Amino acid sequence: MTSLATATLCGWLDGVGVLGPGLDNWAAAQPILAGETDYQPRPVVVPPPAALPPPERRRVGLAVKVALAVAQEAITNAGLDAKHLVAVFSSSGADGDNCDAICQMLASEDRHISPTRFHNSVHNASAGYWGIACGAMTPATVLCAYDGSFGAGLLEAMTQVTVEGVGAVLVTYDAPNPQPLHAKCPLPAAFGLALALMPHRGPHSLACLCIDLVESPLHRVANPDLELLRRQIPSARGLPLLQWLARGADGRVILEYLEPLSLAVDVQPCR
Amino acid sequence: MTPLHLSHFTASSCLGCGLEATLTALRQQRGGLAPCHFETIGDLDTQVGEVLAVDDAPLPAPLAEYDCRNNRLAFLGLQQDGFRSAVAAAIARHGRRRVGILLGTSTAGILQTEQAYRRRDPHTGALPDDFIYRTTHNTYSVADFVRQYFRLEGPAVVVSTACSSSAKVFASAARLLAAGVIDAAIVGGVDSLCLTTLYGFNALELLSPDPCRPFDRDRKGLSIGEAAAFALLERTGPSLDADAVLLLGTGESSDAYHMSAPHPEGLGARMAMAAALQSAGLQAADIDYINLHGTATPSNDAAEGKAVMALFGARTPCSSTKGATGHTLGAAGGLEAVISALALQQAFLPGGINTLRVDPATPIQYLTANRDVAPRRVMSNSFGFGGTNCSLVLGRAG
Numbered sequence: 264m265t266s267l268a269t270a271t272l273c274g275w276l277d278g279v280g281v282l283g284p285g286l287d288n289w290a291a292a293q294p295i296l297a298g299e300t301d302y303q304p305r306p307v308v309v310p311p312p313a314a315l316p317p318p319e320r321r322r323v324g325l326a327v328k329v330a331l332a333v334a335q336e337a338i339t340n341a342g343l344d345a346k347h348l349v350a351v352f353s354s355s356g357a358d359g360d361n362c363d364a365i366c367q368m369l370a371s372e373d374r375h376i377s378p379t380r381f382h383n384s385v386h387n388a389s390a391g392y393w394g395i396a397c398g399a400m401t402p403a404t405v406l407c408a409y410d411g412s413f414g415a416g417l418l419e420a421m422t423q424v425t426v427e428g429v430g431a432v433l434v435t436y437d438a439p440n441p442q443p444l445h446a447k448c449p450l451p452a453a454f455g456l457a458l459a460l461m462p463h464r465g466p467h468s469l470a471c472l473c474i475d476l477v478e479s480p481l482h483r484v485a486n487p488d489l490e491l492l493r494r495q496i497p498s499a500r501g502l503p504l505l506q507w508l509a510r511g512a513d514g515r516v517i518l519e520y521l522e523p524l525s526l527a528v529d530v531q532p533c534r
Numbered sequence: 535m536t537p538l539h540l541s542h543f544t545a546s547s548c549l550g551c552g553l554e555a556t557l558t559a560l561r562q563q564r565g566g567l568a569p570c571h572f573e574t575i576g577d578l579d580t581q582v583g584e585v586l587a588v589d590d591a592p593l594p595a596p597l598a599e600y601d602c603r604n605n606r607l608a609f610l611g612l613q614q615d616g617f618r619s620a621v622a623a624a625i626a627r628h629g630r631r632r633v634g635i636l637l638g639t640s641t642a643g644i645l646q647t648e649q650a651y652r653r654r655d656p657h658t659g660a661l662p663d664d665f666i667y668r669t670t671h672n673t674y675s676v677a678d679f680v681r682q683y684f685r686l687e688g689p690a691v692v693v694s695t696a697c698s699s700s701a702k703v704f705a706s707a708a709r710l711l712a713a714g715v716i717d718a719a720i721v722g723g724v725d726s727l728c729l730t731t732l733y734g735f736n737a738l739e740l741l742s743p744d745p746c747r748p749f750d751r752d753r754k755g756l757s758i759g760e761a762a763a764f765a766l767l768e769r770t771g772p773s774l775d776a777d778a779v780l781l782l783g784t785g786e787s788s789d790a791y792h793m794s795a796p797h798p799e800g801l802g803a804r805m806a807m808a809a810a811l812q813s814a815g816l817q818a819a820d821i822d823y824i825n826l827h828g829t830a831t832p833s834n835d836a837a838e839g840k841a842v843m844a845l846f847g848a849r850t851p852c853s854s855t856k857g858a859t860g861h862t863l864g865a866a867g868g869l870e871a872v873i874s875a876l877a878l879q880q881a882f883l884p885g886g887i888n889t890l891r892v893d894p895a896t897p898i899q900y901l902t903a904n905r906d907v908a909p910r911r912v913m914s915n916s917f918g919f920g921g922t923n924c925s926l927v928l929g930r931a932g
Contacts (some may be wrong), residue, residue: 272713319793350788356672362647369729370651374577381734382794382919385640386673386694391920394790400802402786403922407673407692415691422709443660444647447667476631476689476715501676523687524631 271529273473274424274431278341278459280333281505283307283492284452288336289505294426295486296502302486307453314396322379323392324358325453326438330389331396333455334434341459342467345397348430348459349423352389353406353416355497356448358481359440401429412437413456413500414520417528420460421474430461435498443477454496456505468510473529479517481525504528535708536564536814537780540928541718542620544611545872546860547761548583552614557876560884563904565858567745567757572646572727580741583759583860584727585610593679597762600679602643602670604726608679611724611762620766621684621720628717635690636707637677638723640864640918642692643670645728676724688716694864697827697918698786699723700763701867705784705927707767722764723868731758733862736890738794740831746861747888748828748854749835749900756829759860763868765875776927776932779802779875782911783814789921796834796917802842803827803915806923807845810913814927819847822909823883825870829861838915839896845897853886853901867916873927874912878930881908 279289285304286292294300304381312320313330323331330352338345361383368376387405394403408415413435420433436455442450461468482503484490492499500519507516507530520526544552548566549559559566567581591610593601614616624633650665669675677690689710693702700723707719735741735758743756767781774780787809789802796803811818824846827838835854842852855873862869877884883905892900911929 272715306579322793338853355674362644365646365730365734366651369648369733370654374729374733374736376730376733378734378737378794381730381737383733384730385696385919387696387918387920387922390695390922391793394788394921395792398790400788400790400805402705403695403704403788404693404786405695407694408690409668409672409674409678411690412674418689418715419691419706419709422560422706422713422715426709426712443651443654444667447661447665448672521681521690524689 271473271475272421272425273471274421274460274462275464275468275469276458276470276472277339277343277461277465280336280457281533282329282333283454283499289340293509295395296506298485303362304488312396319392319395319477322383324383326358327392328377328437329438329455330434330436330452331393333457334393334413337457337459343430343459345399348432349401350390350393351416351420351423351431351433353408353412353435355409355437357386357410358388359438359444363441363444373409391423408521410497411519411521414518414526415527417474417503424460424462428462433458433460435501437496437498437504451495454499456498458499468533470533471531475527476524477527479525481514481519482517535783537782538708538711538767539770540779540781540875541768542617543872543875544615544619544870545761546585546611546614547762547862547869548585548759549859551587551610553876557880559858563885563887565745565887567860575732578732578736579743581757582727583743583757585760589712595760597679597682599666600669600675602646604639604641604643604676604724605679607726607760607762608676608724611764616899624718624766630686631688632717633686634688634707634710634716634719635677635680635686636693636703636719636721638693638703638864638867639676639723639725640694640696640699641728641731642673643676643925644730646670648729680720695918695922696920697863697866698916698924699864699867701916701924701926702786704781705786708781709770719767720764721767723865724762725862725864726760742830745888746830746857748830748857748886749893749896750889751891753830753832753835755831757860757920759862761859761862761865761869761873763865774931776930777879778931779931780931782929783810783927785809785813785925787923791921794919796837798837800837802921802923803838803841803917804844807841807913810925810927816927821850821911821913823877823912824850824852824856825874825912825914826852827915828856830856836896839889839898842898848897848899849872851883851899851901851905853884855884857886857888864894867924870914874914874928877909877912878928883907883909
């Protein structure tokens with residue numbers, strides 16, 4: 264393996280949030296990923312975005328609800344305050360329901376889409392609602408690298424942590440598209456994964472993570488159903504890292520990025 | 535931050551393709567907005583900044599699957615000012631994996647999907663077979679297209695934070711360079727006309743019937759434009775020409791206030807500008823010109839005006855060039871960084887056109903005519919939906 268970065272990027276993982284089919288939260292997902300509990304696939308139960316004021320709560324779509332839920336879980340688990348963290352959101356496509364509704368209207372006789380539909384159409388709706396929900400005026404970015412969106416998000420979050428010396432919450436999320444978009448971009452379920460990353464070790468630190476860009480075969484998830492999720496949903500490309508953490512394993516886990524590069528994460532658990 | 539060199543840059547908008555056309559239009563205070571007859575639109579009383587040459591810029595055959603208005607505009611932009619050769623030289627210097635691509639867009643190729651929805655199968659509702667989502671509509675498609683076009687193998691990403699997208703790519707690229715992950719970055723923005731943005735801003739009642747008039751007392755809203763702007767960002771070499779343009783600082787913040795309205799006091803905007811100054815190690819008095827976000831909506835200009843007044847007072851010359859180019863949304867940060875770089879190299883301050891009476895409620899030093907003053911350091915502001923803010927500080931090497 265050839266290391267491509269001249270500097271390795273390291274930070275401390277203080278909190279995890281996860282939500283997907285049969286994965287209700289990080290506490291429930293850990294024994295499943297560790298192989299101690301059976302995985303039971305079932306529809307995703309997305310908690311309502313309680314932190315948003317009622318008008319905004321009514322307006323958000325599924326993708327944003329997933330993003331907000333895992334982001335909140337990660338920083339709660341980390342004992343952190345969003346007001347002190349930069350936020351890095353990354354999604355392969357964001358809100359397909361909203362996009363479908365707009366495109367249907369624009370293809371009809373009456374093209375007058377609603378203002379809410381329009382402002383929800385921006386890829387950064389997640390970051391906008393997140394800021395409103397937690398009052399965080401810190402920088403927030405929103406990325407897309409299609410199937411490499413998890414890796415691109417982790418790379419951006421780790422450069423924030425190491426270069427700017429700030430804590431960052433990485434939030435990757437996807438939601439399924441309705442037909443006819445689904446046929447062109449099939450995502451089987453909603454999925455979200457968030458990591459709270461800090462420049463220094465703290466009382467909540469779970470592990471030290473160092474990342475590098477390498478050329479190396481990808482790690483898979485041991486459970487075949489979860490492995491299928493990893494292959495089908497870009498934000499689930501981070502599942503092998505969660506499996507590593509759930510098992511308390513140390514060593515290098517290889518995640519999908521952009522061909523021909525993969526993202527290597529060296530995991531050193533805090534014991 | 536450590537200053538970075540904009541070793542090459544280019545822009546194409548309704549002012550024309552490439553730097554010479556852009557500079558000529560700015561020097562002549564000529565705008566490129568025209569009544570909107572875009573695509574099938576016949577019911578919107580507004581002006582657009584359309585790049586007419588896009589229709590004549592088909593993609594190279596091996597990249598045909600990327601064909602959509604946004605990628606055609608990107609391709610057209612890459613052909614200007616020797617940018618393609620500059621990228622090739624950077625690849626030769628640094629290697630295919632050490633040149634990153636960080637581009638901003640808000641629309642990507644969504645027009646392709648809008649049109650495909652009109653061609654749905656009447657029986658099944660299916661989208662046509664020739665419609666490819668990944669390489670056209672998907673937000674990442676423009677960075678993927680550029681990566682394939684230059685056969686690059688390094689990091690790539692699209693930042694999509696509405697109208698701050700292609701300013702924020704400079705900040706992300708600077709971090710990747712500082713971390714040693716890459717040695718050069720193709721940064722910039724590409725955003726293209728589509729029905730979603732035109733009917734969307736119409737729904738918000740923010741489209742001006744006349745060419746937009748930023749900071750005018752009687753401003754009536756914005757005019758939508760499209761653009762492709764690119765810069766090659768590298769570490770500074772041992773010797774730089776005096777007119778070399780440097781990225782000196784970046785500042786980012788969030789309003790945490792409303793999805794489509796700015797913080798009324800411009801607090802987020804002020805924080806981004808202050809952070810950019812701090813990142814550059816400069817004071818407000820060191821800035822010779824501000825290229826404002828200046829969309830010409832009543833609330834945006836009022837909020838930005840308050841933020842500028844709070845930080846700079848009335849002493850710093852500033853203007854919005856959106857009266858000339860229209861608001862190019864996800865490309866605005868990149869386009870206006872290039873316009874700011876031209877101001878630094880060509881020794882002038884571009885006046886904002888269409889503005890007849892500057893709003894007395896915002897007593898900033900708003901320029902309505904070009905000024906022959908050579909700026910040494912300039913700031914460029916980009917703010918967007920979702921309360922996202924980014925300010926850049928650019929300066930001359932000497």
